[in-house]
Amino acid sequence: MNRSGRPASWGGVVLVARREFRERFRSRAFQVATAITLVVVAAAVVVPALVDTTPKTRPVGLAGSSPVALSAAIEAQARAADVAVRIVPIGDEPTGENALRRGDIAVLVIDGRRMVWHRSVEARLAAVVRSAAAVVALRDDAARLGLTAAQTEALLSPAPLDSRTLDPEDPHRREREGAAAVTLALLLMAISLNGAMVLTGVVEEKSGRVVEVLLAHLRPWELLAGKVAGIGLLGLTQVTSIGATAVVLLAVLHPFDVPPIGIATFGLLLVWFILGYAIFSVAYGALGALAPRPEDAQNTTGPVTLCLVVAYFAAFTLAGHPDTLAAKFVSLFPLTAPLAMPERLVVGAVPWWETGLAITLTLAGVYGILRLGGRIYAGAVLRTGRTVNLVEAWRATGL
């Protein structure tokens, strides 16, 4: 029940939100955490860019009386097998063995007949050398049998086999799945960290008793809404600045293949962060108000954390099968949608109506949890001494 006669005042909500934003923005803890996160994200992009990750060229040493055509044949076979090789002429066998031991060459080929390895045989490289040697031998035999060069080539290159793919795989599939996993982890982190801030804020106000003076001026929902809004705005600032840093660095440095994720998707991800944060932080705040002391808050908000973890695993598991009914359900259900829908968005195209429906349903969920959570918060936040149970909080329509 609302206090009679007081008009809904957004002014109070704005004042509370501004205090939360300012006090937290200026706190050393926030500045240090943001700086560390920025450094970690930047390092995750910059370090791979500095380290050359292209596959190594395998040096092949040729020693003894190699057939003249062998180098060319090895290079041709390597190209066909998608192996990068470099031919290194070696004087004699002992020199070659030393080079092998030093790691200067990957394999030593003697007289075009024998291969020597250092510790183990590289199967693909061995196959390349073997077939090159076979081709060289075949050409020699063909020449001895009197075939012309053209006949030999025709013999060596049979009619090409045509091939086609029924449902071509997205060439960026692996990158997309990787990006989706990273997005999911970051979203979970952002939602739970900012939700935890709301929780701590509520419990500190309650256990520090400042809430009684606050509620002499504000309605409980104004206080909770202002807190959620202020911390959310701060979280959004943080997430956006970290995200923008990553995007800019990725665009400039190109350390690895980034799937083509458009600005629209990026914007939608921010929308989902806001929605997910709104649902879970209000729940954290409401159930946190049941706790008499900060150390009890873990218990009272256990269900919210569990819900968040379940949503994470549902999104994670179902991401590989976006067309199943279960995947559709978890990406529409308000408690799981904030994690499952972004996952689907990054993995592949989602019909616009599904995105719209998911956002609408989640907004309805946010409204519901605000009403529900607001009432629980109001009924619990002034009751101190012991943990308030949900039924008591619900019935105490004191505010």
Added chain:
Amino acid sequence: MEAAGLELDGVSKRYGATVALDGCSLAVQPGRLTGFLGPNGAGKTTAMRCVFGLVQPDGGSVHWHGAPVDGAARRRFGYMPEERGLYPRMRVGEQVAYFARLAGMGQAEAGRAALGWLERLGLGDRAGDRVESLSHGNQQRVQLALALVHDPDLLVLDEPFAGLDPLAIESLGELLRERAAAGTTVLFSSHQLDLVEHLCEDVAIVDHGRVVLAGVLDDLRAAARTRTVRIGFDRPVAWIPGIASVRILAADGRQFVLSADPDADVEAIVRDARRAGRVARFSWEPPALSELFRDAVGESAASVADIDMRPARSA
């Protein structure tokens, strides 16, 4: 008598089987200091919370100048709860200004008012410090500043004197008197009965959720069914008063505090005492607040003040 500023009419509140307020009725006059008394658990804090809508009564009503209390009225109220609470890491000046803004003041006005009150309370040079760096006593002053900063029409203070040193008690008392003189309606609770007697024009005594005695303190004392007699002998004596309506409240051999009927024969009591020894001091006066309190809430009340053994004031 002028119309009451704050009026509680038959306010009830129960928590499960516990009755916190049981038809509590109370009128607080504007421009006067009203002391709100009662044993622990009598319902004082619940009654104060009802004024601020922190507790929704099960029944009864709360009126301010004849109209039900609403949000606009509450913005003109100042509250200092029994359990003090501040944001420990927020700076003192900003915190006071924040509460001024919550009470509806503009930004510049709130900043000015906050600094003004901090100056007044001797914390002018601490405005930029974090609350947690202040001593307990200074945090108490900040708490008071939160209640005063918007210059409220009604000031409700729950145990404002608890934990203060004598000088701080003195200056807070002065401050409250000054507020009342400026037209503010002031209600505060306290267990320090002599302090209330010294400060307040009006008192209300609450017990088991209802007001059992309320009114102008002098009138209540005058209307009491007993008179307090204080007799001091120049040396210890063994005296048992021989008058039927007189009984001993407290005695240590030299000082005797007696209770007598208002129409008792004063001369007879003095004569009776003189038979025991030389009477050095004698006073006849209405009962002290502590005695009114004890009569009102009964002997069983945990916080009954000891009978005042100070030398009698001249009657």
